Amino acid sequence: MAQQRRLTGYRRPDGSVGTRNHVAILPVDDLSNSAAEGIASLVPGTLALPHAFGRLQFGDDLDLTFRTLIGIGANPNVAAVIVIGIEPNWTDVVADGIAKTGKPVHRIAIEGRGDLRVIESASRYAKKFLQDASEVTREPVDRSDIVLSMKDGESDTTTGLGSCRVTAHLVDRWVDSGGTMIFGETSELTGGEHLIAERCVSEEVRKRFQGFYDDYVEMIEQTGANLLGSQPTQGNIAGGLSTIEEKAMGNIVKTGSVPIMGALAPAEAPSGPGLHFMDTSSAAAECVTLMAAGRGVVNLFPTGQGNVIGNPVQPVVKISANPKTTSAMSDHIDVDCSDVLTQEATVEQAGDALIDLVERTINGRVTASEALNHREFTLTKLYRSA
Amino acid sequence: MSAPRPDFLAHRSGDAVGVAVRDLTPGPVTGGYLDSDAVEELQLAHEVPLGHKVAIRDIREGDDVIEYGVRTAIASQDIARGDYVHTHNVRSARWLSSVA
Numbered sequence: 001m002a003q004q005r006r007l008t009g010y011r012r013p014d015g016s017v018g019t020r021n022h023v024a025i026l027p028v029d030d031l032s033n034s035a036a037e038g039i040a041s042l043v044p045g046t047l048a049l050p051h052a053f054g055r056l057q058f059g060d061d062l063d064l065t066f067r068t069l070i071g072i073g074a075n076p077n078v079a080a081v082i083v084i085g086i087e088p089n090w091t092d093v094v095a096d097g098i099a100k101t102g103k104p105v106h107r108i109a110i111e112g113r114g115d116l117r118v119i120e121s122a123s124r125y126a127k128k129f130l131q132d133a134s135e136v137t138r139e140p141v142d143r144s145d146i147v148l149s150m151k152d153g154e155s156d157t158t159t160g161l162g163s164c165r166v167t168a169h170l171v172d173r174w175v176d177s178g179g180t181m182i183f184g185e186t187s188e189l190t191g192g193e194h195l196i197a198e199r200c201v202s203e204e205v206r207k208r209f210q211g212f213y214d215d216y217v218e219m220i221e222q223t224g225a226n227l228l229g230s231q232p233t234q235g236n237i238a239g240g241l242s243t244i245e246e247k248a249m250g251n252i253v254k255t256g257s258v259p260i261m262g263a264l265a266p267a268e269a270p271s272g273p274g275l276h277f278m279d280t281s282s283a284a285a286e287c288v289t290l291m292a293a294g295r296g297v298v299n300l301f302p303t304g305q306g307n308v309i310g311n312p313v314q315p316v317v318k319i320s321a322n323p324k325t326t327s328a329m330s331d332h333i334d335v336d337c338s339d340v341l342t343q344e345a346t347v348e349q350a351g352d353a354l355i356d357l358v359e360r361t362i363n364g365r366v367t368a369s370e371a372l373n374h375r376e377f378t379l380t381k382l383y384r385s386a
Numbered sequence: 387m388s389a390p391r392p393d394f395l396a397h398r399s400g401d402a403v404g405v406a407v408r409d410l411t412p413g414p415v416t417g418g419y420l421d422s423d424a425v426e427e428l429q430l431a432h433e434v435p436l437g438h439k440v441a442i443r444d445i446r447e448g449d450d451v452i453e454y455g456v457r458t459a460i461a462s463q464d465i466a467r468g469d470y471v472h473t474h475n476v477r478s479a480r481w482l483s484s485v486a
Contacts, residue, residue, distance in 0.1 A: 158405075161405055191456065221481070224483055240436075240437035242459055243459045243477065244478050246453060246458040249397075249453065342407055343391070343392065
């Protein structure tokens, strides 16, 4: 077992711990993207988070958008937030939700002012927040303070044989140390969903998990569509995966052997330590965004064929055991564990190397996806707007 | 790890398929299991690229294909030990509309 590294992070007013220190400029709706990007261009160093939705949504779909935007603002990697909406009411919903964390939040609506007045006014707050955030210093933290999330993408059979087993080594140790982990990808449990249900810590958690699973898969199956090329993706198939069940088993391997303590709605934050399931799509940007809203501060991302995704709020660590990918796409890979595939390294050795890299990422090391400016921020839409 | 530098690996004893860990060409190949020291030696009938599957036992059309110790597919045609296994000869047992 590798010697435990000293961890540092940014402790927020609500006690949560971040690995990054962003000042976010968060639009409530698509109409406010332009003003948000205007502020970020006037105050470089702030982080605009443009997205495609937020208008005429209703019911569960609207609740999910609110929960996602509030969760992103509340994420411990965010020091302070400017919330901009076209009108004041929904702007207040998002700003009030984030303000419960105790972090600085400024809100402004565009109607009655116009973009340029909003940009001028809000930029002064953005400048102050950026200067204040620059004095928030890292302090010693423990694994138990850190919420990690995980998702695999462009999987192939090497993920199940290599990178997901290496990730599982980290999961079991992180949870043993009191840490919190989130996995998801609801449809990508098909064929092995009983293995997840069996690991749920209580009947209540098991029922909630099974409800999420049944609803999601019923939605897919009732279309009657041929999913070959969608789930599994064309890349999955090119990498050797033949069915959803085979892909699912790789996804499940990476969750390790610890009990499942909670079943979370999309973008819901875990209420305690341990491993939690979150009901999500398997599309990488949607899933990692929901997990960031669920307060994940670093995402572990095993990939086979080489998915290039990043996220603006939680850094994404790429892990691959496919030697063709680690060679051809080395620019995107943080951890090469292809020697596990050829049995020249053990899962324990590669897993300890992954833990070391993840802990350095927590401490501020820039990941490949951060260095390459991958900032995919994608809201999950449940159905059409009114 | 009794088969150093195996050509293919299977997850569990009893699995019907293994995964090529390098690009394989037809002829004799050697495989191992993640959960045992057993060694599989077989004649590969086709080219199997890295990450793609080889049958390590005969599978009849309609039979479950076992991998990771669970059913991951159903054979859509007869498959012989040593054959290349992919969407042309296996399909999902759960999503019946998802066929190549």
